[in-house]
Amino acid sequence: MALYQVGLLGAVDAALVAQMKATLQELLAPLGLANEIEVIAPAAYDPKNDYASVALYFGAEGLKPDEGALVKLMREGTPIVPIVPDLKKFSKMTPACLRAINGLELPETDKTLIRAANVALEVLGLMPRQRRIFLSYKRVESTEAALQLFEYLSSLKFDVFLDTHGVPPGDDFQEVLWQRLSDSDVLVMLDTENYFDSRWTKLEFGHALAKSLVPLRLGWPGVKQSPRSHAAESVQFSAADFEADGKRLKAATLETAGLAIEKARSRGIALRSSELNNAVIVAAKKIDGRFFALGPKRTIVVELYSKHKVLIYPSIGVPTAEHLHEASSLDGEGSRRVVFDDSGVSRRTQGHLDWLDGQVKSARLMRKGNAAWELAALEP
The missing domain is CATH 3.40.1350.70 (TBP-interacting protein, N-terminal domain)
Known part of the structure; x- marks a missing residue:
């Protein structure tokens, strides 16, 4: 039997079970644990106390789950994470016994279920609960986008370090900078035209590699990936990903970046x-x-x-x-x-x-x- 169990409850079909299994195995492969996690469909889920287990409840309107069975799971020590496509409809999509639990919003664009998989690994203790991101950018080239990412990622419960927001008055700027980088999960580099011309951004990128962080490159339109960032995962933006001013990212672009960050974080923590x-x-x-x-x-x-x-x-x-x-x-x-x-x-x-x-x-x-x-x- 596998060391870890993930039970899928609620609005679950065979395709969802298969995708969750594939994503979890991909995330755990660097740890040598790909074969030590079992993804179980609703009818077969019966967690044993000898194994670490978590249940993910996929909510939908009109479902009538066995609330007694859900309460029994929680009383016996199995954590349940409610997951819905829209948190504004959380109460309509979850049974009363789960409404006191903080839910996860899973957008339709998250086809790989990466956010749900990450939450499962966090609950199982295979990934830290802290979600820390370091934004590396050139102020003169991408301040507006950096501020957008700061606000968007903070709304996803990431602890985001942005140099203009993260250093308290009176503190040593450089010491705080390296401290926060050393305690981050992902370095997100806004790869604008002159990113590697800055001494600070070069230091941030180099120190991220030294800490074995997996950098995520967000490439600006027309900017080719430098050989220096060959180890980084990359998302290349086009002009269509920006608002008309060419400085602010569109909402869909922010969502794309957020999913890429989730994946880079999982890979980096495993490594x-x-x-x-x-x-x-x-x-x-x-x-x-x-x-x-x-x-x-x-x-x-x-x-x-x-x-x-x-x-x-x-x-x-x-x-x-x-x-x-x-x-x-x-x-x-x-x-x-x-x-x-x-x-x-x-x-x-x-x-x-x-x-x-x-x-x-x-x-x-x-x-x-x-x-x-x-x-x-x-x-x-």
């Missing part, structure tokens, strides 16, 4: 999680330990030479007390560690992490570059 886990495995082998098992919520278990086990939870971005709590709550015997990449993290945040690490004893922080040294210290 960075895999990179963290691989670094830990290499560190364990370096001190004569070995990879032992794959655990829930992207965790891995390594066994040291002494047979002592260490359960390691990868933190994408800057770890928090919640990550330490997650690691502390993992089932199994052994030490608990939260591994993270501290490159680009500000001195102030590094100091906070050192303090936090001293407060929690059931799980400790472990910097990726120092993993072998810290694992060696855990030998009894």
Whole structure:
């Protein structure tokens, strides 16, 4: 049986089940988990407590679901996410027992179900709940579009960093800039004619690659993709994607960009999680330990030479007390560690992490570059 289950409820047909399965498997392939997730149609969904499970309820007008069965699922610990095509009609499309739950709007243009798949992975703990985006642009060439994207992505519950909005008065501008970049999921580059002529945008793009972020290129009309951005996923705009002023993006263009960002975020988080886990495995082998098992919520278990086990939870971005709590709550015997990449993290945040690490004893922080040294210290 698969490690993870996604039950589809409500207005579901065979095509929706097949598409959800394909999208989830594509997102999980970089983690080696493509075969560890099961997508189950309504009639067959019966979650077991031994496996992580989430239910997605696809609402529609006129449906009369078994509310008792839905309440029973929630009482037994299965989270249910209501999904509708239009949040303005949320009450008409969902049963009363689900109306207190924050719903997800799934537009008709989202043919791959990427937003619903991302939410499922977030609930299952395979993707962080934080949704952080860094907008990289040249002010003289794309300020209007950057402000539009800031507002639109914020409405989709992304935490968006825009340099004109994200640095508090009195703070060190450059330190905040790199801190926010190091804690982002995606760098969205507005690739205008002179994007790579700016020292700042070149630094932002280079540091994003250094952090293993997947950049998303939004290409302006007539601007060819530079060889410098060959690693970026790309959406090429035409003049028809802009309003008559040539500066503001059309509503449909914003939606296209939002879906591309969802996909880039999923791919980037999977790759960075895999990179963290691989670094830990290499560190364990370096001190004569070995990879032992794959655990829930992207965790891995390594066994040291002494047979002592260490359960390691990868933190994408800057770890928090919640990550330490997650690691502390993992089932199994052994030490608990939260591994993270501290490159680009500000001195102030590094100091906070050192303090936090001293407060929690059931799980400790472990910097990726120092993993072998810290694992060696855990030998009894």
